[in-house]
Amino acid sequence: MAVYTEGQSMELLEILECSPPLAREPLDAEQAAGVARVFKALGDPVRLRIVSIVASRAGGEVCVCDITGAFELSQPTISHHLKVLKEVGLLTSERRASWVYYRLVPETLGELSALLDVPATV
């Protein structure tokens, strides 16, 4: 049983789980709309780097201040991107004391990977 942070949409992961690999069967309009939201979130260079920073971090947790330091962008801008990534189910967040820590949701990334997987050409 998973617990989802507020502001996070569970529907999207469900849509991902129900969507067939692109190479097997065309997506219907609803599936495409859901999946596209996640890809759109990954379609920004800053957000993509944020995901890679969080995903590759040993221990899995990254403080917002660590992320902010990696970019020459204002802190509210980073916060905005984190919110977008959270809304599509790629990240979760947890507050401890003054700091907020972000974690990857590996299931979402895994579903996307499976969706794009192309059977090897024999």
Added chain:
Amino acid sequence: MAVYTEGQSMELLEILECSPPLAREPLDAEQAAGVARVFKALGDPVRLRIVSIVASRAGGEVCVCDITGAFELSQPTISHHLKVLKEVGLLTSERRASWVYYRLVPETLGELSALLDVPATV
């Protein structure tokens, strides 16, 4: 030796090939910019459905007229989306007689899938 249709960028596939999986190492700014272009192309519901239509088509080839018929959008709009997908290296096109046929570039989709792949949590 592959032949690339005009208007198609080869650099993007090279960037994809050189980019480590998100879960292994953070992307640098250049890698992120390139990869994000491809995800952004997939971040539109119509384009995502087009890719799934082409990718799942037995024989691999889809005529533009088949795609246009699947949407309630004007023909120029579909043509625009096809161009975007071509520019990021997801599709190629070939003209035969009056018709233009689009094909998937499985390598690009495969690289994206590998990029998102998350090692199973043991």
Added chain:
DNA sequence: TATCTATTTCGATGGCCGTCTATACGGAAG
């Protein structure tokens, strides 16, 4: 309570993007 720090939210702005209509192009067939 007062205050300091870390983070989020708000409101505004400039630029990019999806869609359309109209037009141009390419090739096949009279």
Added chain:
DNA sequence: CTTCCGTATAGACGGCCATCGAAATAGATA
């Protein structure tokens, strides 16, 4: 050569989005 069909390009319009600075919130400390 002209006409027709399928597709691509050009230009315009409206809406969305990345970014910023300023203000609000949450929590710790005193």
